[in-house]
Amino acid sequence: MQKIKIGISTCLLGEKVRYDGEHKLDRYITDTLGHYFEWVPVCPEVEYGLPVPRESMHLIGDPASPRIVTVKTGVDHTEGMKEWAGDKLRQLEREDLCGFIFKSKSPSSGLSGIKVYTPSGMLRNRGTGIFGGAFMRYFPLIPVIDNGRLHNPTLRENFIEQVFLYKRWKEFLKNGIKIRDLIAFHTNLKLLILSHSPKHYSTLGKLVAQAKKYRPDVLYSEYIRILMEGVRILATIKKNTNVLLHIAGYFKKQLTLEDKRELLEVIEQYHKGYIPLIVPIVLINHYLRKLDESYLKNQFYLNPHPVELMLRNHV
Numbered sequence: 001m002q003k004i005k006i007g008i009s010t011c012l013l014g015e016k017v018r019y020d021g022e023h024k025l026d027r028y029i030t031d032t033l034g035h036y037f038e039w040v041p042v043c044p045e046v047e048y049g050l051p052v053p054r055e056s057m058h059l060i061g062d063p064a065s066p067r068i069v070t071v072k073t074g075v076d077h078t079e080g081m082k083e084w085a086g087d088k089l090r091q092l093e094r095e096d097l098c099g100f101i102f103k104s105k106s107p108s109s110g111l112s113g114i115k116v117y118t119p120s121g122m123l124r125n126r127g128t129g130i131f132g133g134a135f136m137r138y139f140p141l142i143p144v145i146d147n148g149r150l151h152n153p154t155l156r157e158n159f160i161e162q163v164f165l166y167k168r169w170k171e172f173l174k175n176g177i178k179i180r181d182l183i184a185f186h187t188n189l190k191l192l193i194l195s196h197s198p199k200h201y202s203t204l205g206k207l208v209a210q211a212k213k214y215r216p217d218v219l220y221s222e223y224i225r226i227l228m229e230g231v232r233i234l235a236t237i238k239k240n241t242n243v244l245l246h247i248a249g250y251f252k253k254q255l256t257l258e259d260k261r262e263l264l265e266v267i268e269q270y271h272k273g274y275i276p277l278i279v280p281i282v283l284i285n286h287y288l289r290k291l292d293e294s295y296l297k298n299q300f301y302l303n304p305h306p307v308e309l310m311l312r313n314h315v
Helices: 027-035 044-048 078-095 130-138 153-174 179-196 198-209 216-231 237-250 257-271 278-290
Strands: 004-009 037-042 057-060 067-070 100-102 114-117 123-127 144-146
Touching: 004 078, 004 153, 027 037, 037 078, 044 078, 067 078, 078 130, 100 130, 130 144, 144 153, 153 179, 153 216, 179 198, 179 216, 179 237, 198 216, 237 257, 237 278, 257 278
Parallel strands: 004 037, 004 100, 057 114, 100 144
Antiparallel strands: 057 067, 114 123
16 A cells, blocks of 8 residues: 655654654554654754754744744744745645644644743733644644644544544545536545534435535535535544444344344444454454445445554444
């Protein structure tokens, strides 16, 4: 499998680029995700031109549009950092990124919850890092997470699922885009979308059904916008259970009474929180290998990312 390009804060790869001359190597990122992702490292502060080591910085002023200033000497790097960020984002357009992992709590790279102070040094509120915020505005569809949230099993599974889905969309666009192809693409995503947001499932269904009413460029841009918005909503045990029961309905005439009872029991155990999602998924995939059910075999929901990552073993 060709590795998927992912942007990443350089320090998370073990490079000593932080203000104190150290790194924040994350072994899960390098040793596990590194088998599937090709890293595109970015260090805003060093690439902007600051040395290693350097004086630490923090955010001050309006949380909606903060300034980045050195802590002791009060040097304001906001305009220079924003100018660099604009150039960097245009460069990253050529990298074909399918995701970005940012350093948490960083005034330059953080995605959210970054401390914003008053000019006098009092904690005012929390906001977004200069580059992290600029990236999300420039690439609103690309999945993002910080290294802190990456170690939450639910948020990690959601992020990596988004990455593989966005990669699949990019591959779809490369192969030529006709309405019948979009219908097939959407059909294979139905259960995945339903597990995240029934509302978005309904909206996308209506959009595809009325596809001929739209100009192609409008249709595809609206489809991917709604799709990525929907899958950012976390799947829950309740929503996954509804999808699993929906799948079980496809087997009602093909499985033996004993097999149907086993499947429903496993789904109920998952619903009660006794077992992780991977257990009913493995059982369903086992039945699919024996049965000719093409609709389910093509559902991205059943294999959204490599099983070796074991993401559904913990949700």
